Amino acid sequence: MKIAWAEVRQVELPLVFPFETSFGRQDTHSCLLIRLGTDGLEGWGEVPVETAPLYNEETTGTAWHILERFILPLLLGREIAHPQDFPPLVRHLRRHHMAKAGVEAALWDLYSQQREIPLAKALGGTRQAIEAGVSLGIEPSVDALLARVTDFLRRGYLRIKIKIKPGWDVQVVREVRRAFGAIRLQVDANSAFTLEQADVFRAMDEYDLLLIEQPLGEDDIVDHAALQAQLRTPICLDESIVSPDDARKAIQLGSCRVINIKAARLSGLSAAVATHDLCQQRGIPVWCGGLLETGVGRAANLALASLPNFRLPGDVSASDRYYHEDLIDPPVTLNRDGTITVPASPGLGFRVALDRVEKHTVRKATFKS
Ligand code: OSB
Numbered sequence: 001m002k003i004a005w006a007e008v009r010q011v012e013l014p015l016v017f018p019f020e021t022s023f024g025r026q027d028t029h030s031c032l033l034i035r036l037g038t039d040g041l042e043g044w045g046e047v048p049v050e051t052a053p054l055y056n057e058e059t060t061g062t063a064w065h066i067l068e069r070f071i072l073p074l075l076l077g078r079e080i081a082h083p084q085d086f087p088p089l090v091r092h093l094r095r096h097h098m099a100k101a102g103v104e105a106a107l108w109d110l111y112s113q114q115r116e117i118p119l120a121k122a123l124g125g126t127r128q129a130i131e132a133g134v135s136l137g138i139e140p141s142v143d144a145l146l147a148r149v150t151d152f153l154r155r156g157y158l159r160i161k162i163k164i165k166p167g168w169d170v171q172v173v174r175e176v177r178r179a180f181g182a183i184r185l186q187v188d189a190n191s192a193f194t195l196e197q198a199d200v201f202r203a204m205d206e207y208d209l210l211l212i213e214q215p216l217g218e219d220d221i222v223d224h225a226a227l228q229a230q231l232r233t234p235i236c237l238d239e240s241i242v243s244p245d246d247a248r249k250a251i252q253l254g255s256c257r258v259i260n261i262k263a264a265r266l267s268g269l270s271a272a273v274a275t276h277d278l279c280q281q282r283g284i285p286v287w288c289g290g291l292l293e294t295g296v297g298r299a300a301n302l303a304l305a306s307l308p309n310f311r312l313p314g315d316v317s318a319s320d321r322y323y324h325e326d327l328i329d330p331p332v333t334l335n336r337d338g339t340i341t342v343p344a345s346p347g348l349g350f351r352v353a354l355d356r357v358e359k360h361t362v363r364k365a366t367f368k369s
């Protein structure tokens with residue numbers, strides 16, 4: 001497939017309710033959408049950055065710059081036989097994983113449309129439905145959090161993840177356990193603690209959490225190994241794993257027993273599949289994380305999560321957990337059993353709603369070779 005043109009948009013979508021993590025509170029998701037055109041087909045991908053470099057170092061501004069100046073010029077006018085031919089093309093460009101991942105996602109969409117197979121099948125997916133979990137932010141009070149958990153359990157979510165930070169940690173877990181009993185529960189610290197605070201996690205060990213996500217530094221695997229050695233509960237790394245090689249080293253060091261896979265963090269779906277495969281070979285379960293993606297990004301996450309070693313419920317939730325109006329039709333919905341059906345139609349398996357994309361676009365440019 002020859003890439004004739006590329007459109008990049010910055011989109012701003014208001015969240016249904018504000019989302020607070022240890023690194024900040026947000027009420028809007030800002031991202032870039034990539035639209036690639038061949039003769040006859042269009043593919044879509046999302047760069048799930050925000051305007052500030054809080055989760056990782058990338059922003060809407062850096063991603064736009066790298067796409068315009070470095071990535072798209074390498075792609076435009078070029079014949080790409082398979083999306084896996086894209087990572088070698090941009091390997092010499094250091095980092096900027098999310099910018100790369102958005103383009104690769106659009107190539108996977110194009111490729112699977114061309115082959116007339118679902119994206120899930122193109123990636124090696126085997127499940128027809130995935131188990132849905134939800135990630136709940138830090139709330140102004142424990143009562144407010146308990147109300148959120150009640151709401152999402154009632155909606156049918158099979159697993160609850162709560163964000164933690166120093167001072168909003170063990171006692172919150174205790175309250176959620178007391179109120180809801182043996183639900184599937186896990187926590188995510190987004191790097192807010194240091195090894196000196198290991199006692200917090202030793203105290204959490206008695207609450208039967210599925211896992212503790214990224215308690216320590218976003219680039220650390222050494223202190224995590226020291227912490228994991230003190231805990232019964234598995235540590236799951238998110239921020240620290242940005243390549244399959246990082247996963248290999250973290251597993252070898254004993255820094256974690258579970259890995260969260262986000263294609264955007266890992267530089268693309270190809271690296272996400274490679275990380276999945278490596279973890280599978282080493283007996284490490286993975287699950288699909290999220291970055292508040294619009295339907296464009298979430299459709300790709302859903303396809304990815306259908307691979308066999310995604311053995312824990314992910315942060316792939318229904319459209320209405322995030323947005324009043326998502327950018328795809330139909331929206332992502334939960335089945336009665338708390339699963340989400342993996343689409344069986346070609347490509348992403350959802351229609352991108354151009355009118356709503358247009359309505360939320362704040363910046364747009366088209367590039368040609
Ligand atoms: O660490 O998993 C994270 C959202 C933004 C940035 C980082 C994270 C998250 C989430 C929400 O936990 C995942 C989602 O529902 O998309």
Ligand code: MG
Nearest residue numbers: 188213214238
């Ligand atoms: Mg996380």
